[in-house]
Amino acid sequence: MNTxxxxxxxxxxxxxxxxxxxxxxxxxxxxxxxxxxxxxMSVLFxxxxxxxxxxxxxxxxxxxxxxxxxxxxxxxxxxxxxxxxPVGELKNLRKIxxxxxxxxxxxxxxxxxxxxxxxxxxxxxxxxxALYGKTNRKDYRVxxxxxDGEIEEGQVWEAAMAAGHYKLSNLTVFVDNNNLQIDGKxxxxxxxxxxxxxFRAFGFYTQEINGNDIxxxxxxxxxxxxxxxxxxxxxxxxxxxKGISFMENQQKWHxxxxxxxxxxxxxxxxxxxxxxxxxxx
Numbered sequence: 001m002n003t004x005x006x007x008x009x010x011x012x013x014x015x016x017x018x019x020x021x022x023x024x025x026x027x028x029x030x031x032x033x034x035x036x037x038x039x040x041m042s043v044l045f046x047x048x049x050x051x052x053x054x055x056x057x058x059x060x061x062x063x064x065x066x067x068x069x070x071x072x073x074x075x076x077x078x079x080x081x082x083x084x085x086p087v088g089e090l091k092n093l094r095k096i097x098x099x100x101x102x103x104x105x106x107x108x109x110x111x112x113x114x115x116x117x118x119x120x121x122x123x124x125x126x127x128x129x130a131l132y133g134k135t136n137r138k139d140y141r142v143x144x145x146x147x148d149g150e151i152e153e154g155q156v157w158e159a160a161m162a163a164g165h166y167k168l169s170n171l172t173v174f175v176d177n178n179n180l181q182i183d184g185k186x187x188x189x190x191x192x193x194x195x196x197x198x199f200r201a202f203g204f205y206t207q208e209i210n211g212n213d214i215x216x217x218x219x220x221x222x223x224x225x226x227x228x229x230x231x232x233x234x235x236x237x238x239x240x241x242k243g244i245s246f247m248e249n250q251q252k253w254h255x256x257x258x259x260x261x262x263x264x265x266x267x268x269x270x271x272x273x274x275x276x277x278x279x280x281x
Contacts, residue, residue, distance in 0.1 A: 003047045008214045010279035012042040014081055016243045017270040017281065019073035022093030022100070024263040029093060029102065032253040033147060034074030036178040036211070036238040041078040043217045044143060053083035056110045062140050063129050065114045067122025068147035068176065069103040070255070076100050076109070084111035120153030122146070123173060127159045130171035130231075145174045149181030152190045157202070163231040164203025172224050172232040173204070176211060178240040182254045199233035211236020244269055 003011075015038040023029035045051075049062045066075045073093060080087045092098035099108035103117030113129075116122040126144035133140050146156065163171055175195060179186050186192060199206045205227045209216040217236075224232040240254070241247025244266040258266060271281060 001047050005214045005218065006277055007279075008039070008042045008046060010274055010277045011046050011081060012038040012214070013243060013270050013273045013277070014279070014281065015041055015074055015077040017267065017274065018077040018080065018087060018090045020244070020258075020263070020266055020270065022073045022076065022090045023257045025091045026094035027257045029073050029257060030070045030255045031073070031244075031247060031257070032180065032240040032250070032255075033068060033071040033176060033178070034077075035242045035244060035247065036240050037071060037074055037145060037176045038242065039212050039214055039217060039238075040145060040174055040176070040236060041074055043214060043221065045078045045082045047218070048221055049143070050140070051082070051111070053111065056084060060138065060140055063113045063126070063142045065122045065126040065129070065142070065144040066104055066116055067126070067144050068119065068150050069116030069122065071145075071147070071176075072100070072102060072104050075104055075112075079109070079111040082111070085109070119147070119150040120155035123156055124159040126171060126173070127163050127168065130163070130168040131166055133170050134166065134168055141170045141172065142168075143172045143174070145176060147181070148175055148177045148179060148186045148192055148195065149189070151175060151192050151195070152186075157198070160199060160202040160204065160231075160233075167203070167229050168231040169227045169229060172221070172234065173199070174211075175233065175235045176238055177235055178238045178249075180240040180249070180251050180254065182251075184251055196233070196235050199235070203230055204233040205230040206233045206235065208235045208237070211238040212242050243273060 019034040130142040247253040
C-alpha cells in the first residue's frame with residue numbers, strides 16, 4: 001500500500017478511538033500502551049505489511065508479532081480497520097464469547113500470526129519466523145513490537161543474540177519506549193538503558209526515532225529495507241497514553257479503563273484530532 005502520511009495520522013487516531021471504545025465497554029484492558037503504539041501500527045498495517053485480509057494465512061505474507069500482547073486493544077483496532085473483521089466487533093473486547101480476548105489468540109482472530117501475552121516470548125517467535133524464512137529463502141519479512149518494560153526479560157536478549165548471529169535482515173524489532181510500566185518508570189523499576197547500544201552490541205542495525213511521528217517511522221522502515229546482513233531495531237520514543245490529555249505520561253493508565261465521564265472526554269478529543277486532519281469516523 002502507498003498511504004499518505006496524513007491518512008496514516010488519521011488512521012492512528014482511529015486506532016486510538018476504537019481501542020478506547022473496546023476498553024471502556026469491557027471496563028478492562030490496557031489503554032496506555034495501546035495509545036503510544038498507534039502510529040507504529042498505522043504505518044505497519046496500512047503502508048508496510050504485505051498482507052491480505054481476504055487470505056490471512058497466505059504463505060508469502062509478511063508477519064507481525066505483538067510481543068507486548070497486553071496492548072491487544074490497539075492491535076485489534078488496527079486489524080479491524082484493515083478489514084480482517086468488522087469494526088463493530090471491537091465493542092466485545094474481553095467478553096466471554098468474543099474472540100477478542102485480553103491477549104491475542106492466533107486460533108481465534110484473523111490476522112494474528114502468533115498468540116502472545118507472556119512478556120519476552122513474542123520476539124523469540126518472531127526470530128523463529130525470520131530464521132525459517134531466511135533459511136528457506138522466503139520473500140516475507142517479519143516485524144515485532146516490544147515494550148520497554150518487556151525488554152527487562154532476559155529472553156528478549158537471547159532472541160536478539162540469535163537474530164544477530166543468523167544475520168536476520170528480514171527481521172525488524174520495534175521497541176515502544178514510553179518509559180512507563182505497571183509499577184512505574186522503566187528507568188527506576190529495572191533500567192534497560194541504553195537500549196540502542198544494547199541492540200547494536202547484538203549486531204542490529206539500530207535507529208532511534210520519535211515513535212509518534214509518522215514521517216520518522218516511514219523513513220526508518222526505508223532504511224531497514226536496505227539492510228542485507230543485519231537484523232533491524234527501531235527504538236521508538238513514545239508517549240504513554242498519547243492522544244488523550246489526561247492519560248499522557250500517566251502510569252495509572254497502564255491497565256485501567258475510564259469511567260463514563262472520562263470516556264466521553266477522551267472520545268471527544270480523539271474525534272477532534274481525526275476531524276482536524278480531515279478525516280471522519
